[in-house]
Amino acid sequence: MIHDGLSLLESRVAADLARTAHPRAAWLKPVMAPDGTPAHDVIIIGGGQSGLATAFGLLRSRVDNILLLDKAPSGQEGPWRSYARMHTLRSPKDFTGPDLDMPSLTYQSWHEAKFGTESWDELTLIPKGLWADYLAWFRHVVGIPVRNEAEVVDIAPAEGLLAVTVRSGSAETVLHARKLVLATGQESMGDWSLPAPVAALPAGRRAHCAETIDFAALAGKRVAVIGAGASAFDNAATALEAGAAEVHLLCRRTEIQVVQPYRWLTFRGFLRHLGDLDDAWRWRFMSAVMGLREGFPQATYDRCAIHEAFRLHLGSPAVGVVDGPAGVELATSSGPITVDFVIGATGIEIDLAARPELSRFAHNIASWGDRYTPPQAERDDRLARFPYLGDDYALCERVLGETPWIADIHLFSIASTMSFGASGSSINAMTTAVPRLVSGLTRGLFRGDVERLWGEFQAYDVPQAVVRYPAAHPSS
DSSP, X not given: OHHHHXXXXXXXXXXXXXXXXXXXXXXXXXXXXXXXXXXXXXXXXOOSHHHHHHHHHHHHTTOOOEEEEOSSOTTOOSSTTTTOOOSBOSSOTTOOOTTTTOGGGSHHHHHHHHHOHHHHHHOSSOBHHHHXXXXXXXXXXXXXXXXXXXXXXXXXXXXXXXXXXXXXXXXXXXXXXXEEEEOOGXXXXXXXOOOHHHHTSOGGGEEETTXXXXXXXXXXXXXXXXXXXXXXXXXXHHHHHTTOSEEEEEOSSSSOOOOOHHHHTOSHHHHHHGGGSOHHHHHHHHHHHHHHOOOOOHHHHHHXXXXXXXXXXXXXXXXXXXXXXXXXXXXETTEEEEESEEEEOOOEEEOGGGSTTTTTTGGGBOBHHHHOXXXXXXXXXXXXXXXXXXXXXXXXXXXXXXXXXXXXXXXXXXXXXXXXXXXXXOSTTHHHHHHHHHHHHHHHHHHHTHHHHHHHHHHOOOOSOOOOOOOXXXXX
């Protein structure tokens, strides 16, 4: 019965795609790379939810010559089966995303087809494993080409194209594309950060929250989690559920963040048009949002609070860290804490040069600090390091003319936040952000082909009708 439901849904998806395929006309021609191989029109780096949604948008615009590259094995794209340690998504279950407003492709349609409408009605939040299963189904039913275990390690110019060096195992190959989309999620800005004293600890004493952590080995151990965002609580809860003897969560602020600003900004006007505002308004909104940080729902807190072993320390940054004979000694403003293991949940360090695919030209990627000086009260050195993007999500040059080819690299990830708000970093913005990105990509492809298209238009001579003139009547 359930299997039949999914089969029927897939038939409906195929019918919906066919009925909304206008205009069907192909408009791009193959472009040859310098090595004689066909170049892709667009390569998307990252096969997670943002990459899949972008690919779907391109396919709907008849940009068919695309390829997604992801360094993870198939089924492991994105965080859902690795470092995402929540039980459920935090977004409301009725938020739509990769479907781009096609009802048969929504998570709800998939869930009802697979488990029934009663199951959907009873569902409160979407389990993260089911979301990963849905994305795998979405990729299959839409027909998105993905190459897994393919890590991009360099991007360079190549005679009007972009040369993309891809490492698979010990082998490296070079692909070519007219456009690139970096849908590389949280890691797009640099690398996960650990406070320097924590990073100096032996590997067996610490980890950052995106690493593989053997939580079972923490049973009976004392654990400290540095940070107080949603990921910090997720990691603390996972340690508690694994049987940790004590879990100390260290929050540097005097109050934890319970207001979720992304709930307020989830309306079409903001999601669609923040990027149309001038720099002053964009900075004002996003610096305020980012200053609040991302809040967490009640269930995230309760998952920790139900354990007697949970200790929440407010206004207690770790100001000193020493690996002592009794364990890791953390000096905090509320007193010393000794633990056996430390987990850092302190976010991403913005360092574009740390990304191998960006290292060749990171020095010339314009940042917000290069383009806008906010009022003194709104200044934030960290946010000033975010990349400043064009209206099509394209990278901009710090020094004009030095690397003009980076205008064909479009950044669609959490690093897009300061320029466009929630865009490539959240489900709730996909239905507005992806069409804007796709429009920018197709605009660039069209402009690049305008001379060829003009020639084809001039040569177009396909008649729509055959006119048969009546025979002349003899004069009477």
